[in-house]
Amino acid sequence: MTLAGSHNTKRLLLSTLCLAIGVVYLFPYAWMVLTGFRSALDTLSLRFVFEPTLEGFRAVIGDSIFRAYMLNSIIVATATTALVLTVAAPAAFALAHLPIRGTGFLLFVLIVRMVPGIAILIPIYLVASRLGLLDTHGVLIVLYSTFNLPFAIWLLRGFFCDVPGEIREAAIIDGCSERQVFLKIMLPLTSSGIVATGVFVFIAAWNEFLFALALTNNFAATAPLAMVAFRSEYGVQWPSIGAAAFIISTPVVLFAVVMQRFLVRGLTMGSVKG
Amino acid sequence: MLATGRPALPAGARTAQAHRRARVPLEPYWFMAPAVVMLATVYLGPMIYAVMTSTTHWVLTEPGSETIRAGLQNYKDVLGAPSFWQAVKITLLYTLTSVSLSLTLGTLLALLLDNELHFASFFRSIMLIPMVITPAVIAIFWKLLYEQEQGVLNSLLMALGFGKVAWLGLEYAFFSMVIMDSWQNTPFFMLVILAGLQSVDGNLMDAARVDGANVFQRFRYVTLPHLVPYMLIAAAFRGIATMNDFDKIWLLTQGGPGEATTTITVYTYKIAFSSFDMGRTTAIALIFVVIVLIASAPLLRHLFRAARRQA
Numbered sequence: 147m148t149l150a151g152s153h154n155t156k157r158l159l160l161s162t163l164c165l166a167i168g169v170v171y172l173f174p175y176a177w178m179v180l181t182g183f184r185s186a187l188d189t190l191s192l193r194f195v196f197e198p199t200l201e202g203f204r205a206v207i208g209d210s211i212f213r214a215y216m217l218n219s220i221i222v223a224t225a226t227t228a229l230v231l232t233v234a235a236p237a238a239f240a241l242a243h244l245p246i247r248g249t250g251f252l253l254f255v256l257i258v259r260m261v262p263g264i265a266i267l268i269p270i271y272l273v274a275s276r277l278g279l280l281d282t283h284g285v286l287i288v289l290y291s292t293f294n295l296p297f298a299i300w301l302l303r304g305f306f307c308d309v310p311g312e313i314r315e316a317a318i319i320d321g322c323s324e325r326q327v328f329l330k331i332m333l334p335l336t337s338s339g340i341v342a343t344g345v346f347v348f349i350a351a352w353n354e355f356l357f358a359l360a361l362t363n364n365f366a367a368t369a370p371l372a373m374v375a376f377r378s379e380y381g382v383q384w385p386s387i388g389a390a391a392f393i394i395s396t397p398v399v400l401f402a403v404v405m406q407r408f409l410v411r412g413l414t415m416g417s418v419k420g
Numbered sequence: 421m422l423a424t425g426r427p428a429l430p431a432g433a434r435t436a437q438a439h440r441r442a443r444v445p446l447e448p449y450w451f452m453a454p455a456v457v458m459l460a461t462v463y464l465g466p467m468i469y470a471v472m473t474s475t476t477h478w479v480l481t482e483p484g485s486e487t488i489r490a491g492l493q494n495y496k497d498v499l500g501a502p503s504f505w506q507a508v509k510i511t512l513l514y515t516l517t518s519v520s521l522s523l524t525l526g527t528l529l530a531l532l533l534d535n536e537l538h539f540a541s542f543f544r545s546i547m548l549i550p551m552v553i554t555p556a557v558i559a560i561f562w563k564l565l566y567e568q569e570q571g572v573l574n575s576l577l578m579a580l581g582f583g584k585v586a587w588l589g590l591e592y593a594f595f596s597m598v599i600m601d602s603w604q605n606t607p608f609f610m611l612v613i614l615a616g617l618q619s620v621d622g623n624l625m626d627a628a629r630v631d632g633a634n635v636f637q638r639f640r641y642v643t644l645p646h647l648v649p650y651m652l653i654a655a656a657f658r659g660i661a662t663m664n665d666f667d668k669i670w671l672l673t674q675g676g677p678g679e680a681t682t683t684i685t686v687y688t689y690k691i692a693f694s695s696f697d698m699g700r701t702t703a704i705a706l707i708f709v710v711i712v713l714i715a716s717a718p719l720l721r722h723l724f725r726a727a728r729r730q731a
Binding site: 158172174232245246253269273288369371394406 | 447448449451452454455456458459461462463465466467469470473529532533535536537538539540541543544545546547548549550551552553554555556557559560561562564565572603606608611612615616650653654657660663664666667670671684685688689692693698701702705706708709712713716720722723724726727728
């Protein structure tokens with residue numbers, strides 16, 4: 147009885163501590179969200195009590211540039227996700243189940259993953275400008291897709307490896323081709339892994355900044371660049387910046403919370419159980 | 421991840437597999453072809469182009485200069501420039517401090533979260549938020565917090581009776597950058613290490629308890645050794661990502677004041693889009709690739725071994 151009591155007390159104390167840490171930890175984010183609901187006069191003050199207003203959100207949503215950048219982000223991130231999954235899934239299936247020597251390729255893919263973006267930015271910039279591809283959606287989609295391929299292949303390979311090889315063998319004996327095995331058996335069996343991978347790719351493409359900054363101007367510019375535009379355009383219009391930050395970060399936050407189960411596995415390319 | 425291995429197959433299946441392998445040995449490679457083509461086009465092509473560019477005196481504002489051969493002159497210039505080594509130093513310091521800080525905090529949080537708690541999964545979920553928010557957004561709102569005159573942090577300090585701090589001034593800008601990055605990445609370490617904690621062998625723990633080990637001894641001799649691989653993996657992944665960080669630094673400080681927060685990525689970007697000296701910029705970028713690859717070699721080796729075990 148007393149033992150159970152002290153156990154419960156400890157649990158309550160630790161839970162409270164946890165909650166306190168969470169509150170302090172998320173203070174910066176909370177502050178940003180609150181900033182979006184303040185009036186311009188209310189920002190840059192420590193008053194916690196203020197009259198919420200939607201001025202900031204109205205200013206941002208009414209801004210045609212912001213809307214265009216958001217739309218660009220949706221187009222680029224969605225197309226990137228589709229392209230990555232289409233290209234990475236067959237490769238991952240082959241590496242997990244087909245009789246090939248794939249370890250060399252896996253290592254190559256990893257080395258490629260470690261190459262800093264800034265290192266290939268300049269040559270890509272030069273090539274894209276010669277081909278007249280600067281400031282297009284296409285160039286961002288192809289680049290983001292390729293950057294995310296290594297990660298997607300590794301992650302998907304893990305999911306395909308979880309499917310027992312006997313299932314494939316049995317289907318082959320029944321007369322399926324490898325393509326049919328892949329499309330009709332493997333894809334349905336790994337669908338949750340594919341969705342998880344897609345979400346990761348979407349988040350990465352949505353958040354990318356460096357290549358969007360260097361390769362786009364205003365036609366294909368993406369949402370993160372809107373933050374920069376807002377800062378210079380509005381000076382210290384913090385409510386607009388807060389509202390924009392909130393709108394831009396909300397999709398990735400929602401995705402992350404939904405995908406919590408896969409997050410560790412994804413971020414470490416499956417090298418650690420999650 | 422489950423290691424499926426290749427258990428013994430029924431005899432019929434094995435011959436079927438051998439049969440297929442003999443008949444269409446190329447088929448599996450078709451599954452990989454699109455990925456190979458994309459990776460080669462976007463990575464290998466530009467890399468080769470970069471190597472060629474780095475041996476020219478190409479400055480974008482001087483038409484025709486791309487044909488002027490420079491040999492290894494650009495590399496000599498870069499390696500001889502104190503500003504380059506300063507950027508290398510800042511990059512390594514930034515990576516080391518940020519990773520160790522978030523590793524420590526993440527471990528502590530994971531140990532806390534490993535207890536039976538109310539709302540544990542809710543807590544885990546909200547801690548994911550910093551990890552995934554758009555870095556451009558993070559940088560802008562941390563800049564708002566660091567604002568010197570009326571920013572939140574300084575207002576808090578004033579309210580508590582301390583003086584104001586020039587967060588983004590010469591003295592503190594580096595630490596402000598580290599704090600921002602650690603804030604974002606502590607939850608990542610927390611999650612990885614929590615995964616490690618939850619896979620600690622319960623029997624081993626019971627045995628240690630029976631042998632009379634106290635809570636610290638159990639941590640030191642049972643839990644910690646088990647966690648080390650998880651810590652190393654997480655640190656390696658974050659370390660490489662932190663070395664490559666650009667967005668947050670660029671939007672928080674643009675590398676300043678002076679060169680206080682100029683990492684190699686910021687340095688490369690500045691040189692590229694201020695001097696337009698393509699030869700020198702690509703030389704810097706390629707030297708940076710070598711540095712990152714050397715730094716990531718242990719991680720590559722580990723992942724490669726893990727993949728081979730699984731296959």
